[in-house]
Amino acid sequence: MTRIEKMPKRFCWLRAATLTGLAATVAAVATLMTALAATAPDAPNSVTFTRDVAPIFQKACQTCHHPGTAAPMSLLTFQDVRPWARSIKARVMAREMPPWHLDKSVGIREFKNDISLSDADINTIVRWVDGGTPQGDPKDMPPPLTFRPETDWFIGKPDLTITFDKEMTMYANGPDWWINKYADTGLTEDRWVKAMQIKPSNARIVHHAVTSVIPPAGTDLTDSGFVGGEFEEYAVGKYGTTFPENTGRLLPAGSRIQFDMHYFAIGEEAKDRTTLGIVFYPKGYVPKYKITMVNFRNLPNDDLEIPPNSIVRHDGYFRLPRPARIVSFQPHMHMRGKGMTLEAINLDNSVTTISSTDHFDFNWHIAYVYRDDVAPLLPAGTVLHAIGVHDNTSANRRNPDPSMWAGYGERSVDDMLQLRLAVVYLDDAEYQAQVAERKTKVTQLLTGGNQR
Ligand code: HEC
Structure with a gap:
């Protein structure tokens, strides 16, 4: 018996079948079977929202799915979640939500920013939906999480903020809009970056913002560690990058920043002006790891x-x-x-x-x-x-x-x-x-x- 009608899609056309990959897949399937076997005896009704599902949503969904973010709905309470049950089941089984698109059966398995669900968590959510989405005992509900306002600088107070020349106006209805905007850093000397964060002024319409550095023509970048231009990226649920001690990235003097913006329509006209904030290492300090x-x-x-x-x-x-x-x-x-x-x-x-x-x-x-x-x-x-x-x-x-x-x-x-x-x-x-x-x-x- 298996309640998972559709396994996450997998590729077979590459080296997915290297021995380690294969062994890991077998192991993962075995774990899943054990999980299913362990929970199979009593009815699926034994899974409740308050006791079993809410903790998973707190851990894996709510950073993005809470009021005031660009995610399409909040997933805080039973009332919030209930209407989305079918869609949630489909998205977690396809491993599209939370967004983490790696094939977990090959290659390196440990990541600092892994937000993916375990097979056991997916199984719990699926059984809860298939069991008719019972709420359970309200006393089982974990205390609500609190979220830092989206307007905070999560990297600490930036030494430099860079933004484009004017607010952008996004139409009320229509297709997504991709546009590149540019801004000067005004930097007169090379500086090493310790942390960076991109902050939209209106997170509800910004699907993503990708920044790139454009150094002035003719800059000698030999040995600077500077090759490509991509810098920080923003998407819902992402609150900046802080490099480990002694590690940093160069921002060359005179650089400009390109903002590659992806806006989407929310049914009413809306404005945004996105800012890149940077925390530098002290002047003259060169990190060991570039x-x-x-x-x-x-x-x-x-x-x-x-x-x-x-x-x-x-x-x-x-x-x-x-x-x-x-x-x-x-x-x-x-x-x-x-x-x-x-x-x-x-x-x-x-x-x-x-x-x-x-x-x-x-x-x-x-x-x-x-x-x-x-x-x-x-x-x-x-x-x-x-x-x-x-x-x-x-x-x-x-x-x-x-x-x-x-x-x-x-x-x-x-x-x-x-x-x-x-x-x-x-x-x-x-x-x-x-x-x-x-x-x-x-x-x-x-x-x-x-x-x-
Ligand atoms: C990193 C932020 C983030 C996390 C974490 C996240 N989501 Fe999402 N989710 C979004 C955004 C943004 C969208 C809309 C864009 C898209 O579909 O890619 C979305 C879309 C969805 C949709 C589709 C809604 C629709 O319009 O049909 C479902 C269902 C969903 N998420 C469920 C979940 C669940 C359940 C979790 C946790 C197990 C989760 N998400 C974790 C950001 C996130």
């Missing part, structure tokens, strides 16, 4: 060939010029994007799958941030390989038109294949030291030095 953005694309020259009614794959490669620790992984595609996998082609020609998104969603710009102790640590010469898949069939519900040929372009109806990695380059000594530290930890685990 974050570099590596943004590599498919070859050659971004050319994409996405014929009508087809599912196609393209590849991109980047050879690490120096030893590196990869901090985060972020695929970038548009509406026909289906999935992207990152693998390392090692010096001995073996291949390791690092991460894979198997149900990419263009609506969400998610950088998956590896936990420090498992972040990929790779020697110079390793070739990073991005495999991107576009789905130009009608099975892709975001596809604007499966009968159209699509290629590379800036418009969201065109497409892209980019892999954005935050990387810290290391010198040889530092690389050896970090590898040695990992080895010691693994040995301790294997020899039972760390029993848990």
